Amino acid sequence: MPAPIELHTSRLLLRPWRVEDRGAFAALNGDPEVMRHFPACLGREESDRLAERIEADFAERGYGLWALQRRDSGAFIGFTGLRPVTFAAPFCPAVEIAWRLARAHWRQGLASEAARAALACGFARLGLEQIVSFTALDNLPSQRVMQAIGLRHDGAGDFDHPALPAGHRLRRHVLYRLRRCDWEADR
Numbered sequence: 671m672p673a674p675i676e677l678h679t680s681r682l683l684l685r686p687w688r689v690e691d692r693g694a695f696a697a698l699n700g701d702p703e704v705m706r707h708f709p710a711c712l713g714r715e716e717s718d719r720l721a722e723r724i725e726a727d728f729a730e731r732g733y734g735l736w737a738l739q740r741r742d743s744g745a746f747i748g749f750t751g752l753r754p755v756t757f758a759a760p761f762c763p764a765v766e767i768a769w770r771l772a773r774a775h776w777r778q779g780l781a782s783e784a785a786r787a788a789l790a791c792g793f794a795r796l797g798l799e800q801i802v803s804f805t806a807l808d809n810l811p812s813q814r815v816m817q818a819i820g821l822r823h824d825g826a827g828d829f830d831h832p833a834l835p836a837g838h839r840l841r842r843h844v845l846y847r848l849r850r851c852d853w854e855a856d857r
Contacts, residue, residue: 677787694747738780747780751769753768758832768803807828825844
């Protein structure tokens with residue numbers, strides 16, 4: 671079992687999860703505005719099960735969706751990290767970069783700051799050749815984060831999410847990707 675990786679930025683600690691994160695995580699997952707681009711809010715039990723799956727990823731790989739903690743206050747504010755894509759899609763197998771932050775921490779550049787650290791870990795430390803990200807077509811804030819961290823839209827890779835039924839408002843997804851060689855060239 672690999673030792674869990676911890677990352678630091680100027681304002682954030684990206685770390686493995688703690689039991690005490692679960693209350694704030696449940697509040698974040700229950701916020702309709704935070705979950706606007708997801709099929710539904712999560713209740714406490716669903717949120718705790720998600721936290722357990724995230725913790726299992728760390729136990730298996732040593733990395734995953736890191737808990738985000740502000741360095742100035744010590745507050746848990748969400749997650750950012752890397753995980754294998756778990757559904758069948760033309761761009762798979764792939765590792766996805768993802769984030770979810772509590773609303774009070776939006777529009778401060780924290781998602782981009784954390785995602786840049788996760789990208790660097792994925793390419794420089796884990797040796798990944800490519801990292802993807804995807805979101806619902808209308809999730810412009812997440813697309814702006816993808817662009818800010820250097821991912822490029824792959825219009826030919828846009829897809830209908832297989833977990834959502836035909837006609838669902840969130841089914842169409844945009845695909846962004848970044849290859850390690852492009853990341854290295856942009857540094």
